[in-house]
Amino acid sequence: xxxxxxxxxxxxxxxxxxxxxxxxxxxxxxxxxxxxxxxxxxxxxxxxxxxxxxxxxxxxxxxxxxxxxxxxxxxxxxxxxxxxxxxxxxxxxxxxxxxxxxxxxxxxxxxxxxxxxxxxxxxxxxxxxxxxxxxxxxxxxxxxxxxxxxxxxxxxxxxxxxxxxxxxxxxxxxxxxxxxxxxxxxxxxxxxxxxxxxxxxxxxxxxxxxxxxxxxxxxxxxxxxxxxxxxxxxxxxxxxxxxxxxxxxxxxxxxxxxxxxxxxxxxxxxxxxxxxxxxxxxxxxxxxxxxxxxxxxxxxxxxxxxxxxxxxxxxxxx
Numbered sequence: 001x002x003x004x005x006x007x008x009x010x011x012x013x014x015x016x017x018x019x020x021x022x023x024x025x026x027x028x029x030x031x032x033x034x035x036x037x038x039x040x041x042x043x044x045x046x047x048x049x050x051x052x053x054x055x056x057x058x059x060x061x062x063x064x065x066x067x068x069x070x071x072x073x074x075x076x077x078x079x080x081x082x083x084x085x086x087x088x089x090x091x092x093x094x095x096x097x098x099x100x101x102x103x104x105x106x107x108x109x110x111x112x113x114x115x116x117x118x119x120x121x122x123x124x125x126x127x128x129x130x131x132x133x134x135x136x137x138x139x140x141x142x143x144x145x146x147x148x149x150x151x152x153x154x155x156x157x158x159x160x161x162x163x164x165x166x167x168x169x170x171x172x173x174x175x176x177x178x179x180x181x182x183x184x185x186x187x188x189x190x191x192x193x194x195x196x197x198x199x200x201x202x203x204x205x206x207x208x209x210x211x212x213x214x215x216x217x218x219x220x221x222x223x224x225x226x227x228x229x230x231x232x233x234x235x236x237x238x239x240x241x242x243x244x245x246x247x248x249x250x251x252x253x254x255x256x257x258x259x260x261x262x263x264x265x266x267x268x269x270x271x272x273x274x275x276x277x278x279x280x281x282x283x284x285x286x287x288x289x290x291x292x293x294x295x296x297x298x299x300x301x302x303x304x305x306x307x308x309x310x311x312x313x314x315x316x317x318x
Contacts, residue, residue, distance in 0.1 A: 001089040001297045002055040006044030010056075010089075010298040018094045019066075025074060025082070025100045026066040031113035032088045032294070033059035034313035035146065036233055039304045050086060056297075057088020060095070061103070061112035062318070071097045079103040081112035081276075083120075083261065089297050091317055098265040101272055104280035111279055111286045114312035118150040119275045119286070120268065121230065121257040122206075126154055128260075128267070129253050130204045130226045134159030139193055139202035139217060141209040142233060143180065144171035146312040149287055151206040152178045157283065160204070163196060165189060165213065167307065174287065174310045186213050193220035201225060211236040224249045287311030 001010045020026040038056040040046040061081045064074050074080055080102055082095035103112050126132040138155040142148040143164030155162040156179030164180040166172055172183040184192045193202055201222035207214055211234030214227075218240065221227065229252060232238075240252055261268040278284040289311035292300055300313045 001057075001294060002053045003042045005052045006042065006049075008042075008052075010042065010301065012295050013053075015090075018092055020068040020071075020094055022069040023071060023097050024068040024094050025064055025071060025080070025097055027060060027062045027080060027082055027093050027095060027100070028065045029060045029088070029091055029093055029317045030062040031060065031109040031291075032057050032090075032315040032317060033061075033113040033115075033117065034297070034300045034304070034315060035059070035117050036231075036304055037117075039301050042301065055087040055089050057084065057086070057090065057093075057315075059083055059113060059116040060088045060093055061109040064100075065092065067097075073097070074100055074102055079109075081115060083116040089294060089315060089317075091294075098269070099261070101269070101276065104276055106280040107276055110288050110291060110314050112276075113314050114146065114286045114288065115275060115279065116272065117257065118147045118312060119154070119284070120261065120272055121147055121255065122150040122154045123271045123275055124257050124260055124268070125206060125228045125230060125255040126151065126158060126204070127271070129255050130228055132158050132160055132204050135161070136203035137161045137163065137197055137200075137222070138204045138206060139163045139165065139220065140180075140206045141165045141213045141217065142167075142207075143175045143183070144310045145208065145233070146289075146309070147208045147230065148206070149175065149178055149311055152180050153284060155179075155206075157278070163193060163202065171310060178287070186216070189213065189216040190220040193217075197222070204228065206230060208233055210234045210238050214238040218244055218250070221248055221250050224251070226251045226253055229254050289313050291316050 164175040208230040210232035
């Protein structure tokens with residue numbers, strides 16, 4: 001699936017067969033994960049702006065079809081998941097070897113296709129960047145989305161009290177199902193968080209939304225709270241008044257999992273291998289909102305834009 005230009009519809013096209021070069025892995029894709037950045041990418045609103053035509057898709061799961069020189073940790077026939085720069089909505093893709101992970105037998109392709117971005121981001125954010133500890137309070141904005149729902153689940157796994165914020169009442173149930181102790185709306189968010197924490201506020205904020213919700217959450221932080229800046233799904237990048245950080249000793253912490261994976265691939269591998277282990281044991285369970293055919297990728301983009309997706313969408317390629 002490709003777009004011929006920014007803002008153009010996705011189309012099913014035939015392209016040249018890819019081949020694995022040195023340090024690369026060729027993968028027969030069975031499932032491709034769908035992410036909000038895919039929508040931003042084809043709209044020309046993402047931080048990366050490839051020259052058209054191009055195909056979206058950052059995460060895939062499938063079977064190794066071939067390996068290049070200097071690749072020894074996977075071999076043809078292995079079941080794997082991978083993070084790719086572009087073009088995951090395809091029958092075959094090439095991925096850097098360091099971004100390819102062998103799957104435990106108990107992890108399905110559907111599960112694996114939604115792990116790298118959401119779980120990689122969530123684990124890096126909560127463990128590496130925020131050092132979330134048992135007994136702390138975690139506030140998750142956009143809690144019913146693919147990234148937010150994972151933060152709720154990981155927060156509970158780490159022993160936190162979790163408050164999930166959602167934009168519609170019908171999204172509350174799946175957030176509670178993932179372990180949220182409380183689910184609130186965005187109206188009077190500051191007051192609701194303060195009430196639920198006995199006036200103390202949230203120790204950690206997980207924010208993939210930005211905009212007005214961030215502004216409210218800034219005033220709902222506990223002393224020495226940590227605000228994790230994940231993304232700006234609302235469309236507005238908020239400004240942070242420095243005096244608010246000073247008065248409450250609040251830390252605003254950026255989280256860019258893609259760059260972290262590039263800068264410290266060994267640490268990223270340890271994180272994702274740990275996540276795969278937890279999924280295989282049943283301690284974590286990725287929520288699949290729906291599975292669509294590859295040629296229905298355009299419909300997936302529409303559903304992302306309409307904010308009607310709970311969890312993650314998956315494209316079935318094989």
